[in-house]
Amino acid sequence: MTTKVLALTDALGNLVRFKLLPGQRSEITGVPALIEGLSFDAMLADKAFDADHLRDALKARNATAVIPAKRNRVIHIPHDEHAYKWRHLIENYFSKIKEFRGVNTRYDKTDTSYEATWTIAATIIALR
Numbered sequence: 759m760t761t762k763v764l765a766l767t768d769a770l771g772n773l774v775r776f777k778l779l780p781g782q783r784s785e786i787t788g789v790p791a792l793i794e795g796l797s798f799d800a801m802l803a804d805k806a807f808d809a810d811h812l813r814d815a816l817k818a819r820n821a822t823a824v825i826p827a828k829r830n831r832v833i834h835i836p837h838d839e840h841a842y843k844w845r846h847l848i849e850n851y852f853s854k855i856k857e858f859r860g861v862n863t864r865y866d867k868t869d870t871s872y873e874a875t876w877t878i879a880a881t882i883i884a885l886r
Contacts, residue, residue: 761864761872762833764788766796771847773880778869785814800824802845810836855879 760781768775774796777788779820786807789822790793793801800822814824825859856862858879866872 761869762878764792765848765849765851766792767848769847770853772884773851776876776880778873778876790815800841802842802848804845805829831847851883854883858882 759818762779762781762785764779764785765776766880768774775792777792779785779788782875784806786809789807791814791841796819797819798821801816804823805828806827808825808831813825822838824837824845826837855876858875860866860875861879864872865877
C-alpha cells in the first residue's frame with residue numbers, strides 16, 4: 759500500500775500541517791481537513807487542485823485561489839503568475855524532509871509510525 763503526504767507551509771516555507779492519504783486517493787480530498795481552522799489570504803497549489811468546489815470553498819473564506827487551470831477546463835480561469843512562483847517553497851520543504859532516510863524510504867509499517875517519523879523530521883527542520 760502506498761501513502762501520499764499532503765503538506766501545508768506558510769509564506770516562509772515552514773510546515774504548518776501535514777496529512778497522510780492513501781496512495782490511490784486524490785490529494786484534493788484532504789484539503790478541507792488540512793485548512794480547517796486556519797486563516798489565510800491566498801492558497802497556492804498546482805493543477806491537481808483545480809476544482810470548482812475547492813475554489814468555491816476558498817472564495818467563501820475570502821481567500822484567493824492561486825491555482826493554474828487544468829488543460830481540459832472548458833472555461834479557463836486565470837491565476838496570478840507572479841504569486842504562483844512562490845509555490846516553490848513547498849517543493850523546497852519536500853526536498854528538505856526527504857533528506858531524512860526514514861521519511862524518504864518509508865520503513866514504517868503503520869501510518870501512525872510514519873506520521874511520527876514525519877513529525878520528528880519536521881521538528882528537526884524547524885529547529886535548524
